[in-house]
Amino acid sequence: MGKIFNEVDKLVRNNYKFFTTPGHKNGEAYKDLDFSFHHDITEVKGSDNLHNPLSCIKHSLDKLKNFYESKKSYYLVNGSTSGIQIMIFSSFNEGDEILIERGCHKSIINGIFLRKLKVNYIDREIYNLDFLNSKDDLKINYNKEDLFFNVIKEKIEKNKNIKGVILTNPNYYGIYIDQEKIYNYLNKRNILLLIDSAHGAHIRGFNKRLRCTNKYCDLNVMSAHKTLGALTQGGYLHVNNEKLIDKADLYFSIFTTTSPSYLIMESLEKALEDCTKYDQEILIKRCDKFRDFINENTNLYGLNNFYIKERSNNNFSFDDTRICLKFKNHNSNGNFLYEYLFSKKIICEMSFFNGVILIPTIYTKEEDFIFLEKCIKEFKSNQEIYDVDEIIFKACSLNYEKVLEPYEIENFNYEILPIKECEGRILFNDIFLYPPGTPIIFRGERILIESLKLIYKYQEMGFEVNGLIDDKYLKVIEEKI
Ligand SMILES: Cc1ncc(COP(=O)(O)O)c(C=O)c1O
Structure with missing residues (x-):
């Protein structure tokens, strides 16, 4: 076998303990099952077809829909990333304006780029920093009720063009927001609520202290490979708004491989079954x-x-x-x-x-x-x-200035410059911290000195900042706007 095999084999054979995704924990979920390559088949008589499910896949999808109480649910075999593209294309038309969290996963930014959407941001990172900081002096005054709801409401009231909101729930850190009030408010105004619940597939089965994230939203995506037992790339997509089903069918067929892995589908089915088989506590x-x-x-x-x-x-x-x-x-x-x-x-x-x-x-x-x-x-x-403390201060006070919509970048050429020469220029590609994939500057934004300082600080601390070239250069658009 090749190099990839050898390196992975080293990790697995050396008994590393994976407190990471995938959730099946090195096959522990499958240890008593005959689950192997000989099930890696394609659409043949008797195996049904994910793109036109009529028999065994349909039966399995009905169970998925019933468990998460959706109007229609789909198995995703290309990760939540594909589910996010499907949600975005099913909900919005080119040129629509939407509201997203600045710390969202890059698949959302890429979806917005592809669908040519205009973007507005909610800053959620500041709350995360308050919860992750060891000190007691909080940046936000939490004495008010419905704080996060009010942030969304204010943005919507200021901008009547917003057609939808995308929230991550729970986020990477496990921070969870109750969607009920947000959804009811948006729903009355015909504004869609899309939930990236890549980290929330397990809540319905294994965390009764929280409400399932599929309860109050129009569309929802879950990575069953992260917190349940599915193989990597396995996910669930739920549609709760009947008006969106036709579009979801269309974009599901566009964004899903024509060769869906039966191993992933079997694992998605097993992950679901285990939600009711195991002790929920x-x-x-x-x-x-x-x-x-x-x-x-x-x-x-x-x-x-x-x-x-x-x-x-x-x-x-x-x-x-x-x-x-x-x-x-x-x-x-x-x-x-x-x-x-x-x-x-x-x-x-x-x-x-x-x-x-x-x-x-x-x-x-x-x-x-x-x-x-x-x-x-x-x-x-x-x-x-x-x-x-310095980094917390820097991350909290980070400003941004959107000059171009992410999709407009395509019309420009770029040049590569040393980081220190980039202040004031417009960024060509996203710069984000990985993991978790949190953006520091988005493509189309002006590069501000505070963001550069944050990049230096993250680098000094040994964090991986993606989007830089050789850790020293940035791509900026040639024109000085
Ligand atoms: C919040 C969030 N959304 C979406 C994704 C994309 O999920 P997937 O890896 O299943 O495509 C991730 C992956 O890390 C994520 O953390």
Whole structure:
């Protein structure tokens, strides 16, 4: 076999513990099943057809629809990314204006680019920073009710052209927003609510403390490969607004491969079945126990629903099946913890300026939780304290100036310049922090000095900033606008 095989094989054979996606945890979900390459078939008599489901796939999709209580549901075999393109194309026409979160996943930005939409932003990162920061001085005053709802309402009232809103729920960190009030408000005004629930497929089955994200929205996409047991790329798309079904059918057929993987479809079906087969409390209870251990025995703190509700005065909630650990007493670079755990053969989903995110699922082995607890207990973070207050301040005060819509960039040529010469120029391609894929500057925006400082700071801290060339250059449009 080749190099990719050998490298992956090394990780798997060396018994790394994956607190990352995919949720099936190195096949643990399938250990008692005869699930292998010989099921990798195509549409033949008896296997049904995802593009025209009439028998076994139809039966399975009916179960999906019933479980998530949608009007119509689809299996996605090209990731939530394809589901997001389908949602965007089904909901909007070229030139429509929409409202999105600035920290959204890049698949949303790409969808907006392809559909040629005009974009408006809500800043959600500032709330994340408040919850992830160790200090008690919060940037936002949470004494008011319906804070996030009011941010959306204000934007809609200011701009009567907005046709739809796309929200991420829950987000990478596990921060959750209640959609009911937002949806009811938008629905009365014929404004669509699309939910990127790439991290929320499991809530309906395994977190009764939160409402399923498919409850109050028009369309919803879930990565069943992230928090349930599907193979990588497996996802669910739900349509709740009957008027959008025809369009969703059309764009599903356009954005989905004509050779859907039967292995992925089988895994999507199994992931769904496991939502009712397993004890619904098992994961959340284990995560609660893990957090108790961490909070008592280490200088880290595990975010939980109670804490986020209290800190935000009930404006936000938290998905207690997500492990989001931050340093307790002072802010410190999450990369150190990430690298330390990697040296112990534990792989975290991602690190952030003050901690790490881990994704356990119902298939995570008890011995892996115990080993993780032991390793974190032995972590000596105070050996390398790294004060990141400056980065929090920079990220909070980040401004942006949209000069061109993302799709308008295509009409321009670019040149490549050293980063320090780019202030004031218009960016040609998105610059984002990876993971999680959070944008620092979007294509079409003016490059401001504060954004450049943030890029330098992230680089200094060892984070991966995508969209740069050789880490030193940027693509900017040739014309000086
Ligand atoms: C919030 C969010 N949305 C969408 C996606 C895209 O999902 P997929 O990898 O299933 O295409 C991701 C992937 O990381 C994500 O984190």
